[in-house]
Amino acid sequence: MTQTDLIARRERLLGPAYRLFYDEPAHFVRGEGVWLYDAAGEAYLDVYNNVASLGHCHPRVVAVITQQVNTLNTHTRYLHETILDCAETLLATLPDHIDRVMFTCSGSEANDLAVRIAEAYTGRTGIIVTELAYHGVTHAVSQMSPSLGEGVVRGPHIFTVPSPLSFAPEDRAAGFAQAMDEVIARMTRAGFPPALFICDTLFSSDGVISDPAGFLKPAVERVQAAGGLFVADEVQAGFGRTGEAMWGFQRHGLNPDLVSMGKPMGNGHPVAGVAMRAELIEQFGKKSRYFNTFGGNPVSSAAALAVLNVIADEGLITNAREVGAYLKDGLHMLSDHSDHVGEVRGTGLFFGVDIVTDGKPDGDRARQIVNYLRQHKVLISATGPHGNVLKIRPPLVFRPEHVDRLLAVLSAAVSNS
Template sequence: MTTNTSLLERRKVLGTAYRLFYEQPVHLVRGEGVWLEDIDGKRYLDMYNNVPVVGHANPAVVQAMTQQASILNTHTRYLHENVVAYAEQLLALFPKELNRAVFTCTGSEANDLALRIAHEVTGRRGVIVTQNAYHGVTSLLADMSPSLRPVAEHVEVVPAPTSLQGSATEIASEFAAVVDAAAQRLAAKGVPVCALMVDTVFASDGLYLPSQGVLAAAAKVVRQHGGLFIADEVQGGFARVGGQWWAFQQDDVIPDMVTLGKPMGNGHPIGAVVVREQWLHDFGTRCRYFNTFGGNTVSAAVGLAVLHELHKLNATQHVQQVGNDLGQHLHALTTHELVQAVRGSGLYWSIALQGNDTHTASELAVLLVNGLRQEGILIGTCGQKNDALKIRPPLVFAKEHVSLFMEVLQQQLQQINAVN
């Protein structure tokens, strides 16, 4: 197996902020569907990358991108059919209350814009997030992403549902209570809450899916305090959870704003805020928003192609069916001594691990991720201590891939037990 030491050495020009996956980094050269290939020709089953929702190098998406790029690429200050058609088709996937779209280039930009809107329409600054949340890379978002660094003074952190105990009903009630307490703390500090921003699958917190009432309960409380509910669907959106287009639809709640990102373009950078008309009207009359590349004609063509491919796949039903099969196999692992819990829905799952006499749960996660990588399967980790396995393949993942994955995962669990 080739280890490109020269490339690793040259990579220092990128600086120390960058990180590589795996103890032995993977040097990828191409992808197709759910498969990735390294420089030696070894193929890997991709069970990590949620960006290429309709598969790596999807031909229809590539064709739409190159065809539009060869004709015209410009911004939203000119009329163009692609941009309007994309907004119309995107909004058709949402409840009627969410009837306006503003395009950005990334999920970070979308979250940043959603907070700007919330600040403007409420006249407030306070924000509530969960304990290990990650919402983006701008300075504003880093200040409210405790997984990156300590939060700012105007941000209150609450325990995620993954860390709460009891029945689903009890957890929803407790989550609402901690959001209520956080809103009271913000008011006491003189920065009343403008928004609760929640990743609707609680991915960074270890995955809490399905939501089982926690989103509706928390949204009700924050609105009672005069704040808005912003659903960050960068992770959970576009049929990822199965059965529905959006993770928030598993709950009896309609957000004030929904933010979208990575999967929109299957690798091409697109993001968006989908918002109730009243909030965008109030924002738009007081200030303006323009993004040179947000909603450009090429991005719109790509977005349309992705939607077409998702419909062609019958994504909501396909993901539900394959996800049910995957989930049955994963839940069977809960009898294993190293497995604490299995959480998930559709094609987004986590396996929370528990330590043994030799290794902590976090160390076990590293062993499993690297062992799977050696056997040609790519996954990641999540949770506050990176003690859970994160599984989220492209949505073109099928039942035959489930069998392959489970065989290798069970082998790795057995090997770790045998050694320890």
């Protein structure tokens, strides 16, 4: 079957809401480490997929999934040691005050559950998100995901705060805190005092905003002082991605009330969760029961436990820091030599690179660059309010030789765009 036939079949069967990457969609049949392979056996360098955070088909994760699925797979209503081992190991990576965890199948479900818990604890419904946030696709969290587009209506209880990128780095902490004060006052007047503020701590949909470390703390403290909870959405920034700590909120010196996690947690196996302070789930549990048929099942727990062990055993946080620094230097060098490459933002193995023309965001040029890379077998994407921010987010096992390959093709892409 030709690629044209596959695309037509997909459109007929799956409908128009699904989107494909790239002007020339890719058809992959196998993955290994940082590489994806198409039907012709051609290798593509994956510099985008944080789902397979340890690299595609990591042998240790594959082995434990295979062993467990060959032994038993039920759910969390039965006792099972692996579920508890996973919970215990995961909680040990979090601050001491975060001492309970509940498992789900996706980050969307984790954020949905976090909202329910926060509303039950505070007795409020007001939610604060950034102006281009993405937190998932359930009915509740799609309303608080402006990046999904105008077709997804934001609820009257959901208020947006300007992206931190609206403020210069030297003014970011004070400016974002003041903006938070203003939105809290506005939503309180409207009858929706804040139940929670939720953010991806690398602001990946807002254009990737990492610096200065700590800028987020004053704004979060404003929310907590106003009686709201802070939900650290670590689906993008967690599991060592920043190269500085296990969790993105840690580089800001924050004390979250809840921590949601997803994509990288099972290295491709669908497992996610939300961790929290004990008193939050105590309040929720008095009035509600929670059960998720597949969330936290023994196979999922085995996968998640293996991911945690691999991150520790293979020193992947250190690798993200060291290889990320090498990549950052290369991106800055590219920016210094091209008028079309603007600000470079990011930390560890997650970067946003502005593509500009005459100093202004150029989403069309960014798209050309992304598609040039795809044609030359390197995979990235774009994000940000103008679609002009190259989104670079490779697996945590990325090495300097992979950086060299990326930079060579990216330099050619910029020159030819």
